Amino acid sequence: MDDTKLPTLTEAKHSDYDAVMEIALTNTFRDGFDYLPARFHQYVDDPDVFMVLVERGGILEGINVYMFNDDGEALLLKTGRQNPRFRGKETSRRGRQSLPMIFKEFLLPRCKPTTLLQGVVEGHRMELRKLILEYMGFWGNEKCNLDVMYFQSEVSAINGSLASYNTTPLPPLTPYQPPDLQRLLPPAFSAAVLPEGRVLVDWDPYKLSESNMKKFVQAGLYILVDSTEPAAKSLSFGGSYMTPRGRLYHIDVHCKDEGLCKAHILNHVKKACSQYTGMITFCVMVIDQGLKETVMKCCVENLTLSHLPHDHTFTLYETDLTVMAKAAAKVKAKY
Structure with a gap:
């Protein structure tokens, strides 16, 4: 050649x-x-x-x-x-x-x-950082970090854990409806919870906007929001696809509250178990690093999911x- x-x-x-x-x-x-x-x-x-x-x-x-x-x-x-x-x-x-x-x-x-040019890159992949980020001028333009954790179990076992799950009442969540956007756009939510007004859906960054939310709904994503007035305090996205290692269901949580974080995870796990059978791997993403322990406790201790050794921290770059x-x-x- x-x-x-x-x-x-x-x-x-x-x-x-x-x-x-x-x-x-x-x-x-x-x-x-x-x-x-x-x-x-x-x-x-x-x-x-x-x-x-x-x-x-x-x-x-x-x-x-x-x-x-x-x-x-x-x-x-x-x-x-x-x-x-x-x-x-x-x-x-x-x-x-x-x-x-x-x-x-x-x-x-x-x-x-x-x-704007954007990239979401694993922090430990230095050869990729050098090739892409340094060459394309990304250094010094970090926007946020996101932590991704993997958990796995059979649907039958998860349903058993859900049936015996004992906890204090968690905040109520409802499937997203277009009028909810009015509670998500104000700075009381977007500026306080989202990195520069962006949501990350299956790790991809998007502006929180009417057109994007409509696109997410049309794509069949399961979107949940809490009922807090006048501004919401949390938002999450869930979706599934097959991989070489079986079915994966991603849960993308945007909040800062432990109770809301647990509520989002539980509702998405229930949704996944109502749709699929067999083994499911849940990929849980949080932007607030203070919620990592909450995610681990909810998934491993409460839902008895197996924690897989594939956790990663990613960085969103922009230039x-x-x-x-x-x-x-x-x-x-x-x-």
Whole structure:
């Protein structure tokens, strides 16, 4: 393979699924709880998602996934997969070639002058931080941290734990309805609970807005809010997909109150057990690090779920497009 040639870039098609899965290492990414197999075809059909294949000499080097959110005001570096034969130093060198080309050909033409560049990255993956964050100007633009914890059990066992669950009465929650947005938008909730007015849904950042909430409802997410007036104190999102390690149900909790946090977890677990059978892995996300112990106690002690050794802390980064726009302007397309 001639490494002196610039790579060939194409948008992924449905027919590319098998080729991508061959290099994706889905059994190890996210500790085997990879969402890409379940969402690949959805991403192909979504006009706001760009899955760009990077090939050279007829060999697939990798795939990069980008997502426009907030009506084009945000561009999320969603994920990527690298062919295992090009690991280590090869990843950095090839990435420095392909990234500016991807931005020039696919992304910058869609961006607004106000579009923000976002990424959610594991803190311990230093090689990725160096390649993506330092190169793309993310250093110094940390917005928030989010903690993700994994718990697992059979539905039959969970139902038994729910039946014997004894606790003081928890705050009532109700499924989200459009009028609830008026209690979520005021600073009494959004500024106090959310990082800069953003919700994180399955780890992806979005502005708390009417259009986004409508999109979440249409996507079939289970959304819960407390009944506090005049401003709510909590909000959560739940949804499920299949992974190489079985069914995963994500629970994204936005609050600062221990009782509300427990109530959200319990309601989502009940919802999941009413919909599915067999083994379920719950991926619980909280932004307030003070709630980690609450999550652990609720899931392990109260619900008797098994705690899996896959907890991670992620950081949301944000910057403008200046760095990538300058880099992309220097690239001469040769394909």
